[in-house]
Amino acid sequence: MKIPWLMIWIGALFSNPVTCEESAKNYSSIPTSLSKNVTKLYLSNNNITLNDTDKKVLQLFINLTELYLNENAITVLHNNTFCNLSELTILDISSNYISTIEQAAFKGLNQLSILYLNHNKISQLDSDPITSLKKLMILSLQDNLLKYFDVKASFKLITLNGNPWNCSCGLLSLQKWLNTSNVTMEHENDTLCAYPDVWNKSSIKTAPIQKADCDSRGSIAITTPSTSAILTSSLNSSNNNIRSSPPLGKTWVFLLGVLVFVLSTSLLIFFVTKFPLWYVYLISYNHRRLKEYEPEMSxxxxxxxxxxxxxxxxxxxxxxxxxxxxxxxxxxxxxxxxxxxxxxxxxxxxxx
Structure with a gap:
């Protein structure tokens, strides 16, 4: 009877989370000397960039369940950065300089349920990297540069305030998803439209975006011209400019002729002003017959x-x-x- 209790105690000892606190250590990369059995790793407030070397080190922490990389110097989330962290449930990469998230950046995070991407510089985010996270429940995209976001997932909580949302047809799918799904949008009253100006006090969830106002290409047909019209007008104007301009091969001949004419005119004016007698003799010249004198005899x-x-x-x-x-x-x-x-x-x- 004592042996089973001993086995339970040993199992409980090894199942306890191992926390490693390495925040504010001025690291420029993830240190390799850390224990690989760590389950909670805090690397906040450093200068880590998640380069190729960091990716290789991260693959060794296969027992990680929580990873905190907030307040670092990360600019890009490359493909397969967290591919070996299959047990990870919480990933905090907020307060960085992330502007690009590649398609397979979150590949391998099969158990991830909380993702913090707030306070970055994300201006465009495809739905594929997010929807690949099948167990994701909480997503924070607060204080980024997002104007559009098309998401198809079943979250419980999403944070989207602090972004310059463009409440046009590009946001219609997000608005429909927010209103039809069971997701809760945190700070709903503060998640406002930035464009157009007439709706800048409207929540993105309730902004009067009508499907009838959008054409088949997803642009506002009433207020803004279509992309094809803008492209056509630009091409026509460029063609007109090309036709009106002289051929490129003869331009230098024309410029050379103008230069020669200007220089010759300037020289003529210079000689007339500096040598007036020469000009007078030139104008007043008349042909005269020379006098013939008979030679005198000495x-x-x-x-x-x-x-x-x-x-x-x-x-x-x-x-x-x-x-x-x-x-x-x-x-x-x-x-x-x-x-x-x-x-x-x-x-x-x-x-x-």
Whole structure:
């Protein structure tokens, strides 16, 4: 009879939860020296990022039932981060910088019932990572950047306040789920619409979102144009701009021509202002006939001319004068005056 009681006591001893408190230790990664039999692990207020090294260390804690990683430096939840934690029931990764949650980030968390994602930077969250958690009862998405969220799960409690919800057609499925399921939305009166402005004081659960106001693509047909119309107008405007602009291959030729014209005009203006006489001569130029002047005979030329005469023997003085007169006849100049070589040359006058 004593042996069964001993076995029960030993079993109870080993079944007691093992808690490891490693908060505020300034860890940049999960330490490998921790006991692998731990069931509750507190790693809050550190600088853990859940990188590849942290993922490998986490896979060793197969007995974990509660993991607290709040107030760390986590930005992304990668696939298979918690894949070996099949006994985990509580996961707290709130107050981080999480902006991306990959599709298989929560793979392997088959017993997870409470998930805290509040106080992060999540702007888009697909329903697949959440709906894969079959036993999830409590989900906190408070104080994120969510505008839309399409969820298909059976929670007992959900927290969604502190997000900039867009109460348009994209939120219609969430609103329908909140009103038809048994889920309780915590802080319902504080979970308000941020868009449009006319509904900014309405709860996302009671905002007047009507299915008739939405077209088949899930956008508001009355207040906002459809995505296809915006895309078509953008394409048309871009095509018009392409047609109106000159061909790309000839643009540099046009620019070069403009540059040459501007430089030549500037140089012309510069020369006109700096050298005005050059401009005046250029404008006032007229073709004039050059004056022709008869070359005057010098003494040497005259002596040479005389020496060329044939010597005449047995001639008297009168004959010589007659020959001279015949040779040098007086010619009227263009100005009407007779050019007399004797008058001009005083030496010849004295000889006569």
């Amino acid at each position: 003494d040497k030329e005259f002596t040479t001319d005389l020496s060329t005469f044939p010597s005449i023997s047995n001639t008297n003085e009168q004959d010589s004068i007659a020959v001279f007169e015949q040779t040098h006849t007086f010619v009227l100049d263009e100005d009407g005056f007779i050019e007399d070589k004797y008058i001009d040359d005083p030496g010849l006058t004295e000889e006569v």
